Amino acid sequence: MTTHLDPARVPPPPGPREDPHRSLHSEAGARPGEHPGRSRNPLVKVAGLAWLEFEKPDLDRAGRFGTDFGFTVADRTPETLVLRGRQAAAACLVVRRGPRARFVGPAFQAAERGDLDRLARGTGGTVAAHQGGHAVLLRDPSGFPVRVVHGVPELPALPGRAPLPLNFGTGPARANATQRPARRPAEIQRLGHVVLGTTRFRAALDWYLDTLGLIVSDFLYLDGQRDRGPAMAFIRCDLGSVPADHHTLAMGLQPHTGYLHSAYQLTDIDEVAASGAYLRERGYRHAWGLGRHIQGSQIFDYWRDPDRLMFEHYTDGDVFDAAMEPGWAPLSASGLAQWGPRATAEFTGTNDPRVVVAAIKALADKGNEIDLHALRGLIKAMGS
Numbered sequence: 106m107t108t109h110l111d112p113a114r115v116p117p118p119p120g121p122r123e124d125p126h127r128s129l130h131s132e133a134g135a136r137p138g139e140h141p142g143r144s145r146n147p148l149v150k151v152a153g154l155a156w157l158e159f160e161k162p163d164l165d166r167a168g169r170f171g172t173d174f175g176f177t178v179a180d181r182t183p184e185t186l187v188l189r190g191r192q193a194a195a196a197c198l199v200v201r202r203g204p205r206a207r208f209v210g211p212a213f214q215a216a217e218r219g220d221l222d223r224l225a226r227g228t229g230g231t232v233a234a235h236q237g238g239h240a241v242l243l244r245d246p247s248g249f250p251v252r253v254v255h256g257v258p259e260l261p262a263l264p265g266r267a268p269l270p271l272n273f274g275t276g277p278a279r280a281n282a283t284q285r286p287a288r289r290p291a292e293i294q295r296l297g298h299v300v301l302g303t304t305r306f307r308a309a310l311d312w313y314l315d316t317l318g319l320i321v322s323d324f325l326y327l328d329g330q331r332d333r334g335p336a337m338a339f340i341r342c343d344l345g346s347v348p349a350d351h352h353t354l355a356m357g358l359q360p361h362t363g364y365l366h367s368a369y370q371l372t373d374i375d376e377v378a379a380s381g382a383y384l385r386e387r388g389y390r391h392a393w394g395l396g397r398h399i400q401g402s403q404i405f406d407y408w409r410d411p412d413r414l415m416f417e418h419y420t421d422g423d424v425f426d427a428a429m430e431p432g433w434a435p436l437s438a439s440g441l442a443q444w445g446p447r448a449t450a451e452f453t454g455t456n457d458p459r460v461v462v463a464a465i466k467a468l469a470d471k472g473n474e475i476d477l478h479a480l481r482g483l484i485k486a487m488g489s
């Protein structure tokens with residue numbers, strides 16, 4: 106019988122110049138002819154993710170989860186709830202009253218007002234006044250409405266906690282003082298990214314690169330099916346020499362098109378863990394964490410809101426400038442984290458019975474990229 110300790114199967118220890126993480130990370134780049142991960146001539150280059158729009162039937166409940174999760178209420182009317190982080194920025198979430206809980210779409214920040222005109226000309230859209238600024242409303246190939254905004258007034262910064270002083274390295278940062286991070290709601294600093302599943306991944310990927318000028322940080326492919334191209338992409342803003350979040354948008358080929366999660370930056374790891382303890386005490390449903398991702402390197406913790414939509418707390422994510430080329434790695438559940446518990450079915454969505462119905466529908470619908478081969482690859486990835 107072969108065991109895991111069979112010496113013939115144990116890899117040799119890494120040599121002095123070998124990176125022991127090499128098999129975990131995606132430092133391997135593209136092969137000749139593979140997707141370049143950026144458009145040669147995009148219509149515009151957006152400056153960032155502005156906010157996310159949702160609909161919810163119960164705005165009071167959404168507000169309670171929102172403040173427990175770490176947002177601050179910026180505005181509340183009978184029909185709208187606006188949740189913000191503490192940094193000076195637009196709001197993070199705009200939640201309107203609607204018949205069922207759903208993600209509506211993202212809003213991106215245009216770098217300049219003229220970019221809205223370029224987008225309108227290039228897509229047949231129109232520029233309209235929006236929230237004190239201007240916006241053009243587009244639709245991506247997955248069907249999500251995508252707003253690109255400019256001139257919407259920023260909310261002023263709110264005071265926030267400083268990172269805890271840590272006794273790491275030489276010389277204590279904290280003498281004659283204890284460390285007591287409080288189990289209380291997080292103080293969300295800002296919106297980081299949104300992750301979407303789509304049955305039309307390749308079309309949507311190219312649309313975001315060509316239309317909004319986003320660029321790919323990392324591609325994931327279905328193991329054994331690299332020749333069909335990427336099946337997931339972590340995509341950032343092209344800010345030239347200014348480093349941008351490793352991903353502002355991530356998209357993956359999925360049997361059904363929809364929101365997967367969105368992520369919000371916290372000040373340090375104790376904030377992630379201690380605010381997670383608070384959410385647990387309040388009875389919220391934990392999805393996955395703590396761990397550290399590979400693509401983006403964030404220390405993460407995932408939660409479900411009362412409508413089962415997933416939200417992520419994170420800290421210490423990578424930032425890349427425009428010089429970084431896309432990495433390539435196979436998609437697998439175990440490849441989603443460097444350390445931490447194995448990705449749960451609650452996180453991957455494989456415990457949701459609706460996924461089977463969605464897969465059958467996607468197979469029957471010929472206008473997408475889901476075929477049996479792709480489905481097999483996705484199932485294998487989630488089990489490996």
Ligand SMILES: [Fe+2]
Pocket residue numbers: 298300366367368417
């Ligand atoms: Fe995330």
